[in-house]
Amino acid sequence: QVQLVESGGGLVQAGGSLRLSCADSGRTFRNYACAWFRQAPGKEREFVVAISPSGGNTYYADSVKGRFTISRDNAKNTVALQMNSLQPEDTARYYCAARRLFASEVRNEYPYWGQGTQVTVSS
Secondary structure (H helix, E strand, C coil): CCCCEEEEEEEECCCCCEEEEECCCCCCCEEEEEEEEEECCCCEEEEEECCCCCCCCCEEECCCCCEEEEEECCCCCCEEEEEECCHHHHHHEEEEECCCCECCCCHHCEEEEECEEEEEEEE
């Protein structure tokens, strides 16, 4: 069973940085691809970034390429999202998600979700 808990959100000024973390308490984390999605008020939940089970492959939404970096530590059962050059349009609740084996950009293909962590970027 996968149980995801996010942390690291907060309030930051435009141009600043935040690092989000997603931890899993299960014993098979290394078999799961992970992703971050985000949802702003009144908008659909959108794909941000995904990483393969080994960490060897990563996939980014165009809107965050060059600013966000995803990484994972399977020994610690964690996935991290380093967010740099944050802009007000990055304001959203960020969710960690997991699915077996293959990374995907499709929200509905992820059966496991955390509760989310709020990121607010002021101008």
